[in-house]
Every structure is written in C-alpha cells, then in structure tokens.
Amino acid sequence: xxxxxxxxxxxxxxxxxxxxxxxxxxxxxxxxxxxxxxxxxxxxxxxxxxxxxxxxxxxxxxxxxxxxxxxxxxxxxxxxxxxxxxxxxxxxxxxxxxxxxxxxxxxxxxxxxxxxxxxxxxxxxxxxx
Numbered sequence: 001x002x003x004x005x006x007x008x009x010x011x012x013x014x015x016x017x018x019x020x021x022x023x024x025x026x027x028x029x030x031x032x033x034x035x036x037x038x039x040x041x042x043x044x045x046x047x048x049x050x051x052x053x054x055x056x057x058x059x060x061x062x063x064x065x066x067x068x069x070x071x072x073x074x075x076x077x078x079x080x081x082x083x084x085x086x087x088x089x090x091x092x093x094x095x096x097x098x099x100x101x102x103x104x105x106x107x108x109x110x111x112x113x114x115x116x117x118x119x120x121x122x123x124x125x126x127x128x129x
Contacts, residue, residue: 030042
C-alpha cells in the first residue's frame, strides 16, 4: 500500500479506529483533546512515525506511539499494527472508573418512571380500575 509523505492527524486517528468519524477526530483536535508532547495540535498537523499522542476519546484516554502510517480506514486487526498503546496502567484504572459513570442517555432497566404495565399493576393494587 502506498503511503503519502504527509498524513493529517485527524485522518490518522480515524484510520486507526480511535474515532468513529473523521469529523469527530477533527473536533477532538480542535477542542484540545489530542496533544503532541503536551501541547494542543490542530487537525491538519502532519503525523510522523515515532510521534507520541495523548488522546482523550469518549470514555477512554489513550497514549499512543505511531509505528506506521495508515491513510485509509482498515479493519481492526490491520489498524492496531500501526500504533502502540503505551497508556500507563494507573491511568487505565481511572478510566475504567470514569467509564462506569459515563451516561449514554438511555434509562437503566427498572429504574426511573414506571412503564404502562407498572402503572396498570399499581392501579390494580390500589383498587383504581
């Protein structure tokens, strides 16, 4: 596979499957969630082999080292060959705790407002039929 000399950070992060869409990767760069050597970078920054990025994705923090350049999005087994996950173990524990409290917007089962069936059972129990 032929690889260009210049590859944008947002395109690279999308290709190695850290973000679902390229626009999400670009937004993360613009919002300061992607850092190179501790400083914020723009989505148009070029990626080089050996660069170390700190990436805050949804519910997870990554520290990755670039081992290969991937221009197009590939299958997961192929994508993981192009970076090395060097996230410290103590940060993984913190991320797991944060991920457990991450809200998806969906109501947990049997928590919150009663369903129609629950309301019928309550009315039947209370004698309001």
